[in-house]
Amino acid sequence: MPNPTALFETSLGSFRVEIFEDKMPITAKNFLDLATGGFYDGLHFHRVIKGFMCQFGCPHSKDPNSPRAGTGGPPHGTIPDEHPENAKLSNEPGTLSMANTGRPNSGGSQFFLNTVHNAYLDWFSPGPSKHPVFGRVIEGMDVVKKIESTPTGAGDRPITPVQVSRITVQR
DSSP states (O other), X not given: OOOOEEEEEETTEEEEEEEOTTTOHHHHHHHHHHHHTTTTTTOXXXXXXXXXXXXXXXXXXXXXXXXXXXXXXXXXXXXXXXXXTTOOOOOOXXXXXXXXXXXXXXXXXXXEEESSOOGGGOXXXXXXXOOOEEEXXXXXXXXXXXXXXXXXXXXXXXXXXXXXXXXXXXX
């Protein structure tokens, strides 16, 4: 059975991602449950760094100017880290990767879209950063690049908010 896809409808256009349910079942299920439940609808990208990534998924980002944007997670709490040997997926351009606090088992609703190859963030790379990849942009990378190019202010927050109005999952 093919992996599900998720269509992100943003204020700058739409993009579609494949969610790696076959390789990253825990992280994929977490994302899919949140997306199909409407958790992400109306949230804003709260951190954008050109030449690095675009971060999304904090419930406090419903208000794009909230000082708490980037600090929250899902109502059900965190998920276990997922590091399967058969899924050594690198943080390449266009991949979705689980954000965390730096502590084990601290991933939740926040994730980031890599816009360059951030191999040092791979869960299997040496060093403290461990961010498992659970999806990849399959359409609309030009929209992701528009988001990445958004002018930012303090805290790498977009000056003009970039909202995801809806995420629609297709199985």
